[in-house]
Amino acid sequence: MDERLERYAELVVRVGANVQPGQEVFLFPAVEHRELARALTRQAYRAGASYVNVIYRDGHTRRAMIELGADAALTYAPEWQKVLATSTAGNALIATTGEPEPDLLADLDGERVGRAVQQELVQIQMQLLGEGAVNWCGIGAPSEGWAQQVFGEPDVERLWETVAFCMRLDEPDPVAAWQEHLARLTGRTEQMNELAADGLRYRAPGTDLTVGLNPGVHWASGAGDTASGIRYVANMPTEEVFTSPDARRTEGTVRATQPFPLFGQVVRGLELTFEQGRAVRVEAETGADLVRSHFATIENADRLGEVALVTGESRVGQTGLLFYDVLYDENSTCHIAYGTGLPFLLDAEPDDAFNIANMHVDFMVGGPELEVDAVLADGTEVPLIRNEEWQLG
Amino acid sequence: MSVGTDDRLERYAELAVRVGANVQPGQQVFVHPMVEHVELGRALVRQAYEAGAEYVHVYYRDDHVRHAMIGLGPDSALTYSPAWAKELMLSEAGNASIGTTGRPEPELLADLDGERVGRAIQLELADIAQQQHRDNSVNWTGIGAPNEGWAEQVFGEPDVEKLWEKVAFCMRLDEPDPVEAWRGHMARLDARAAALTALGPDALHYRGPGTDLTVGLLPSAHWGSARFRTSGGIDYVANMPTEEIFTTPDSRRAEGTIRSSLPLVLNGQIVRGLELTFEDGRIVGVEAETGAELVRSQQATIENADRLGELALVTNESRVGQSETLFFDTLFDENATCHIAYGMGLPYAFDGVPDEGSNVCKIHVDFMVGGPELEVDAVLADGSEVPLIRNETWQLPA
Numbered sequence: 001m002d003e004r005l006e007r008y009a010e011l012v013v014r015v016g017a018n019v020q021p022g023q024e025v026f027l028f029p030a031v032e033h034r035e036l037a038r039a040l041t042r043q044a045y046r047a048g049a050s051y052v053n054v055i056y057r058d059g060h061t062r063r064a065m066i067e068l069g070a071d072a073a074l075t076y077a078p079e080w081q082k083v084l085a086t087s088t089a090g091n092a093l094i095a096t097t098g099e100p101e102p103d104l105l106a107d108l109d110g111e112r113v114g115r116a117v118q119q120e121l122v123q124i125q126m127q128l129l130g131e132g133a134v135n136w137c138g139i140g141a142p143s144e145g146w147a148q149q150v151f152g153e154p155d156v157e158r159l160w161e162t163v164a165f166c167m168r169l170d171e172p173d174p175v176a177a178w179q180e181h182l183a184r185l186t187g188r189t190e191q192m193n194e195l196a197a198d199g200l201r202y203r204a205p206g207t208d209l210t211v212g213l214n215p216g217v218h219w220a221s222g223a224g225d226t227a228s229g230i231r232y233v234a235n236m237p238t239e240e241v242f243t244s245p246d247a248r249r250t251e252g253t254v255r256a257t258q259p260f261p262l263f264g265q266v267v268r269g270l271e272l273t274f275e276q277g278r279a280v281r282v283e284a285e286t287g288a289d290l291v292r293s294h295f296a297t298i299e300n301a302d303r304l305g306e307v308a309l310v311t312g313e314s315r316v317g318q319t320g321l322l323f324y325d326v327l328y329d330e331n332s333t334c335h336i337a338y339g340t341g342l343p344f345l346l347d348a349e350p351d352d353a354f355n356i357a358n359m360h361v362d363f364m365v366g367g368p369e370l371e372v373d374a375v376l377a378d379g380t381e382v383p384l385i386r387n388e389e390w391q392l393g
Numbered sequence: 394m395s396v397g398t399d400d401r402l403e404r405y406a407e408l409a410v411r412v413g414a415n416v417q418p419g420q421q422v423f424v425h426p427m428v429e430h431v432e433l434g435r436a437l438v439r440q441a442y443e444a445g446a447e448y449v450h451v452y453y454r455d456d457h458v459r460h461a462m463i464g465l466g467p468d469s470a471l472t473y474s475p476a477w478a479k480e481l482m483l484s485e486a487g488n489a490s491i492g493t494t495g496r497p498e499p500e501l502l503a504d505l506d507g508e509r510v511g512r513a514i515q516l517e518l519a520d521i522a523q524q525q526h527r528d529n530s531v532n533w534t535g536i537g538a539p540n541e542g543w544a545e546q547v548f549g550e551p552d553v554e555k556l557w558e559k560v561a562f563c564m565r566l567d568e569p570d571p572v573e574a575w576r577g578h579m580a581r582l583d584a585r586a587a588a589l590t591a592l593g594p595d596a597l598h599y600r601g602p603g604t605d606l607t608v609g610l611l612p613s614a615h616w617g618s619a620r621f622r623t624s625g626g627i628d629y630v631a632n633m634p635t636e637e638i639f640t641t642p643d644s645r646r647a648e649g650t651i652r653s654s655l656p657l658v659l660n661g662q663i664v665r666g667l668e669l670t671f672e673d674g675r676i677v678g679v680e681a682e683t684g685a686e687l688v689r690s691q692q693a694t695i696e697n698a699d700r701l702g703e704l705a706l707v708t709n710e711s712r713v714g715q716s717e718t719l720f721f722d723t724l725f726d727e728n729a730t731c732h733i734a735y736g737m738g739l740p741y742a743f744d745g746v747p748d749e750g751s752n753v754c755k756i757h758v759d760f761m762v763g764g765p766e767l768e769v770d771a772v773l774a775d776g777s778e779v780p781l782i783r784n785e786t787w788q789l790p791a
Binding site: 052 | 428435438439448449450452455457458461462470473475478480484
């Protein structure tokens with residue numbers, strides 16, 4: 001048995017999802033991730049899981065559905081999948097990323113690809129997320145296809161080493177290293193919550209964007225707690241501090257600094273212009289139709305749901321690689337998401353300032369040239385990020 | 394991209410969708426491949442949509458996940474049926490379903506406690522499956538999915554191409570018009586089944602090395618092929634390949650001993666040299682070179698697993714038999730030669746409600762008993778015996 005694979009799976013089960021004895025565990029790997037899925041299953045049982053549900057997904061069957069299926073199939077949420085989503089309440093969930101073929105759907109009609117969202121399932125997931133009902137974790141799963149995308153050759157071993165570095169598996173005691181890392185991020189989170197900024201201002205080539213912040217929503221990072229008090233780390237790796245903004249107050253233009261895979265297509269050179277909170281213009285070198293389809297067919301997809309700050313200390317960023325995987329790329333640099341806000345950040349019932357949508361799409365805006373300022377209530381601006389470095393000390 | 398370029402794979406999937414499950418426009422389709430069967434799984438999905446499926450559900454199975462569950466999970470996990478899995482299965486009613494066989498690692502579970510392997514059955518799911526068989530509410534089929542591991546098991550080397558050729562031959566894909574070839578083949582099997590039903594035997598008598606078994610038959614059960622019709626009127630072929638005619642015996646009347654003639658891949662272990670002894674319909678002795686513990690566990694923990702549920706006759710006209718290959722896969726091996734099943738009686742042998750002599754059980758395990766030395770006779774009501782099979786050749790006119 002591959003020892004690194006087992007140690008990786010164990011870290012995810014113990015620190016990430018933090019599976020508790022007697023819990024059921026739900027795994028959602030791609031079919032290409034089966035080796036990791038099996039290791040996660042073993043480690044989950046070792047951690048005392050009462051049952052491990054493994055539901056493989058397959059980009060190719062999704063492709064067939066969009067290409068050959070009827071219109072009604074695009075948004076259909078089967079009853080069993082709703083039961084499945086509901087069953088995760090009170091239990092642990094682990095999802096894997098790392099698309100073996102990030103542009104598998106590139107030749108399909110972007111409008112159909114964009115429309116293909118199982119909205120009823122997303123609603124259930126968002127509800128559970130808001131209730132803090134699930135201790136969950138998303139992780140990367142190295143595969144030949146993913147390695148090919150990152151390195152131009154299917155060097156899975158190199159990708160494994162990179163992933164192990166980002167996951168701190170090279171540390172003598174990865175669990176202790178993670179605790180220390182999470183504490184650092186928590187320090188930043190507290191700084192942001194104390195600063196209580198009214199907005200953020202982003203400036204960079206092609207970018208001049210102001211985003212209002214929502215006083216009823218806090219900043220968070222790294223670890224979270226379920227309603228029943230289970231501490232979990234929702235993303236591994238994680239390098240961000242983030243919040244959900246006031247979705248009504250976004251003005252200006254933002255340019256993505258990295259390509260990103262989205263629904264089996266790759267979006268390159270994305271540029272969004274906002275007026276009164278809504279995206280009014282979408283430009284991109286590739287994938288524009290897909291993003292426009294999201295905005296046209298999914299309610300409130302055209303408003304922002306997240307702003308996240310990442311600095312040069314990020315291990316993901318230190319690799320200098322473009323991963324073509326949102327979990328990794330979003331933790332290499334500052335990012336923003338259109339679509340739903342993150343309901344677990346709410347301090348009170350959501351008002352109209354908090355965006356609710358049946359999707360959430362992160363895209364990267366950071367880089368050496370990006371300047372991020374906090375705009376305080378009195379209009380003064382406090383530098384947060386310059387040259388990918390944290391400015392609050 | 395490999396989509397649509399592998400012609401044999403697509404033609405195979407199309408045959409399974411059109412002739413096997415006979416997917417109807419507007420139906421939902423449920424595909425259950427193993428995770429190693431992704432290429433075929435994807436082709437089945439494409440062909441199902443091409444056939445007009447409203448939606449195609451794909452649920453991939455993984456024996457390694459099962460291994461972890463049996464090896465590391467608590468006792469309660471062994472028989473647990475998750476709510477979503479029940480809902481998934483219930484959703485198949487009125488729809489089409491396609492399962493794939495061909496384990497990449499037939500002995501993956503060999504290192505586990507046979508008692509636990511035998512006990513590991515999702516009880517509530519088994520109940521739902523039984524009900525759906527009784528209702529005949531699903532047009533379903535099972536087919537083989539060639540892969541490296543399976544080829545390794547069959548040939549001693551991972552020659553997938555060679556396995557594909559064997560499978561294509563058994564599936565009549567070498568015929569100019571496979572659909573027409575299947576129509577003629579099923580008509581031949583149906584005629585043979587009708588002739589045996591007309592003979593109306595009271596029992597079958599099996600004789601061979603290590604075998605002397607008499608099994609009672611039920612007057613209300615007919616002989617049939619694997620071509621079934623759902624309660625909604627959809628004709629389908631439940632196994633591809635299929636070479637058998639079968640019936641559901643009187644589970645109260647089995648006497649004697651039967652020796653299995655081929656190894657049997659069962660729940661991730663291999664049962665070799667199985668020998669079962671029956672008294673008053675029940676299995677009272679289980680012997681085997683390997684896997685005996687697994688079979689005994691099934692008999693001990695699953696109600697009525699110790700009674701027979703199927704008798705099936707296969708002759709040397711079988712394409713599977715002609716391929717002279719031991720497939721280590723029940724779908725193929727049971728269609729190479731005569732077989733018997735312990736466990737659930739097949740409701741498909743009855744025109745209406747199954748006879749009370751038809752066995753009710755949560756599992757159904759086929760094992761092979763045929764070979765050149767096996768003699769099968771029909772025992773008529775007056776006690777006279779009519780030869781059915783000698784030297785793997787059919788003895789009745791049809």
